[in-house]
Amino acid sequence: REEMHRLRAEMTMHKEIAARQQKEIERLETEAKHTREEADTMRESLQEARKGVKVQSVRARETQEDVRNLESELRRMAEEHVQGEETRAALRIDVRNSEEENR
DSSP: OOHHHHHHHHHHHHHHHHHHHHHHHHHHHHHHHHHHHHHHHHHHHHHOOOOOOOOHHHHHHHHHHHHHHHHHHHHHHHHHHHHHHHHHHHHHHHHHHHHHHOO
């Protein structure tokens, strides 16, 4: 009889341990599922961020090219302006010279 009681108590203890272990397994499985879901979400966010970086990089290069083109155009316009001023100055000198010759 004592042996029977001891065996039943031991069996009950093992069942309780097994039940606790099963609950822990279920908790860990749930935690693993959430961790996988978070990883998937983070992976998607990372991919979106990478796409955004690529788009911004392309836009930055395009803007840099636009700036270079504008600088080149401004230099060309400045050169034309200087040449125009030089031409006007030369014309004024020619007009003065002509006027002096005509006197």
